[in-house]
Amino acid sequence: MAMSVLVVDDSAVSRKIVIRSLPPEWDVAVTQASNGSEALAALGLKHHAVVLLDLNMPVMDGYEFLEALTGAPIGDAAHARPIVIVLSGDIQPQAQARVRALGANAFVKKPVATTSIRSALQECGVL
Amino acid sequence: MIALGSPDRRDALAELVNIGMGQAGDSLARLFDTFISLSIPRIELVQPRDVTQAIAQLVGDPGPVVAVRQAFSSRIRGEALVIYAAGGCDVLADLVRYPDVSSDELLLEISNVLVGACVGGLAAQFSLDLSFSPPSILGAHASIDDLLDVECLPWENALIAEVNFRVVDRAFRCHLLTFWPDESIAVLLQSVDTFLAAL
Numbered sequence: 001m002a003m004s005v006l007v008v009d010d011s012a013v014s015r016k017i018v019i020r021s022l023p024p025e026w027d028v029a030v031t032q033a034s035n036g037s038e039a040l041a042a043l044g045l046k047h048h049a050v051v052l053l054d055l056n057m058p059v060m061d062g063y064e065f066l067e068a069l070t071g072a073p074i075g076d077a078a079h080a081r082p083i084v085i086v087l088s089g090d091i092q093p094q095a096q097a098r099v100r101a102l103g104a105n106a107f108v109k110k111p112v113a114t115t116s117i118r119s120a121l122q123e124c125g126v127l
Numbered sequence: 128m129i130a131l132g133s134p135d136r137r138d139a140l141a142e143l144v145n146i147g148m149g150q151a152g153d154s155l156a157r158l159f160d161t162f163i164s165l166s167i168p169r170i171e172l173v174q175p176r177d178v179t180q181a182i183a184q185l186v187g188d189p190g191p192v193v194a195v196r197q198a199f200s201s202r203i204r205g206e207a208l209v210i211y212a213a214g215g216c217d218v219l220a221d222l223v224r225y226p227d228v229s230s231d232e233l234l235l236e237i238s239n240v241l242v243g244a245c246v247g248g249l250a251a252q253f254s255l256d257l258s259f260s261p262p263s264i265l266g267a268h269a270s271i272d273d274l275l276d277v278e279c280l281p282w283e284n285a286l287i288a289e290v291n292f293r294v295v296d297r298a299f300r301c302h303l304l305t306f307w308p309d310e311s312i313a314v315l316l317q318s319v320d321t322f323l324a325a326l
Binding site for chain 1: 153252323
């Protein structure tokens with residue numbers, strides 16, 4: 001069965017790049033959200049196994065999303081917290097440390113490539 | 128008058144600028160040894176008579192500013208302006224901890240790092256090798272209105288990309304504005320279209 005994946009980025013072009021860069025062997029059903037708030041709403045409606053998260057977004061950024069995810073159980077409590085992989089152009093070591101501290105499972109630098117996304121998925125035990 | 132056309136073009140440009148900005152932020156973070164908060168890139172297409180107002184809107188009202196200008200060229204040319212609130216410059220020396228460097232030298236050095244990483248990073252995504260002029264201080268303790276002499280802008284349209292960098296706990300902020308004139312906009316948009324077509 002296809003794994004449910006939520007792609008969160010304010011840039012439609014960037015979401016398209018991410019979706020095009022997913023490893024072809026990974027069977028997924030993709031949902032999209034354009035900021036953290038929309039992503040929380042999407043998680044409330046449906047469980048997603050993996051969230052691919054941009055950091056720099058209006059309304060609710062990636063840091064705030066990670067905090068909200070830690071704070072309260074979302075949606076169906078029977079499901080585990082989704083695996084969150086951050087995809088960001090902000091490549092500061094401190095940005096990576098901060099998202100890791102907030103519970104992100106992996107970090108991929110933008111521009112993304114299939115190889116870098118695949119490595120992150122393997123790191124998280126998804127692939 | 129030219130237009131950006133499809134929303135995808137603006138979106139793609141913003142994303143490419145975002146990646147350049149990330150590299151610039153990383154360089155600044157290493158220089159300051161602290162975390163740099165990055166903005167969401169903004170893209171505006173303006174005519175010369177509106178450029179001062181556009182800058183004021185993008186930068187807000189920081190009071191007196193110091194600006195550093197740097198030109199770049201290759202198949203595309205343009206100018207970058209790094210705008211610092213005059214008050215924020217005082218914390219610079221403290222952030223960088225180079226005791227023997229004048230604040231002007233610091234501003235030029237920081238601007239050079241930001242422009243090189245951000246504009247160079249953007250151009251690299253289009254496989255363009257840019258050459259940069261040495262940075263120069265355009266306005267010291269000037270008001271935003273004094274930064275550009277609108278009468279001297281030799282172009283019909285300019286594409287402005289704005290990003291800003293903040294050190295939250297030190298009240299430091301600077302804006303990086305990149306101006307691309309007419310024929311460079313065409314080259315830039317052509318590159319963006321090629322990029323979009325490959326998706």
